[in-house]
Amino acid sequence: MAMRRLLLLVFALSLRCSLAAAEPTVELATGEWPPFVSQSLQQDGVFSQMVRQAFLRAGYQVHLNYLSWPKAEAMIRTGKAAAAFPYRPTQERETEFDFSAPFMRSTSYLFYYKPHMPHPPLQFKSLDELRGYRIAIQLGYWYIPLFQQHKLNTLLTNDEVHALRQLQLGHLDLAPMTLERGLYQIHSTMPEHEKEFGYIPTPLDKETPLTLMFSRTYPQVARIREEVARALEQMEKDGTLKAIYQRNFPEAMPPR
Incomplete structure (x- = not known):
């Protein structure tokens, strides 16, 4: 009986290691901008929760590097991180980076x-x-x-x-x-x-898309970007993005 329990324990540990190995870790860069992202907030803020869920669905774990915003851009420019967030797409940025679809919009x-x-x-x-x-x-x-x-x-x-x-x-x-x-x-x-x-309730400006700004030099970044894009599309369709937003901002109307 003891031998059987030992074998089961070894099997469980092997399975856990296999699952961990199946989910490689991707480096991401970000900075303090509460309530969207902050080390002081639960699960690093609403945007971080959305990002983690998208990468998890795509088969990745993430490691967040908290930096100043110029250093976050430098990190993805040099290929030391796959993406930085949250960023607004601009013509200037699009000359050297790629952008995901919006995770959320701010007004x-x-x-x-x-x-x-x-x-x-x-x-x-x-x-x-x-x-x-x-x-x-x-x-x-x-x-x-x-x-x-x-x-x-x-x-x-x-x-x-x-x-x-x-x-x-x-x-x-x-x-x-x-x-x-x-x-x-x-x-x-x-x-x-x-x-x-x-x-x-009348907005002052148009909705501003907040996205992942992707490196073009991080290893296998094209594949990562495509897999995260599919996961993000699923989250939009099944209501996951809306649920995360409303969980963090139950008083925000209209919900976005």
Whole structure:
């Protein structure tokens, strides 16, 4: 009987080793950008969860290398990592890298504080309709020229958390943020007031695709890219991507 149990144990260990060997590890590069990806978040954030699932379905384990964004690009440029994420495809980047289909899309909205704005605009057709509101801005953000073009009443804030505090104090009316980023900042910095914030459902910009940016020199990268593409397509069809998103952002509407 003891010999039989020993043989079963040896068989189980051999099977585990065989399965591990059947799933080679792929190097990936990323950086801190919560809630999409961060070492401080459960399972490294929503985007990392999607990426891990796609590679697992494709037959790979992944190892995440947390770097600055310039170093992440350098790592895939030199073939030391198969891909970096999350990245937005641009014409400049497409000259030296390849991109996956989007794992998710991100859009910016205008957040407000409900106690100071019990009747916010439910929608708007033009930013001209928002001239009566005091709107937060931060230096370097894409929306500043747009707000200037429509002659909106803006006030410079230090960062997104400062903008949310100004909403809460009644010093500002609206604050533009990426939907997931705004929800994350509210939840992480002022959870006791989470239900007191809302956002106007009219988006400020078009949906921005967030993807894997693939190296062209990593070993067998073409094969990896094709297998991950098939896995990602399956995840889109069977609802896995949507389920991961909603598990991380149950309050985000519309779901994406």
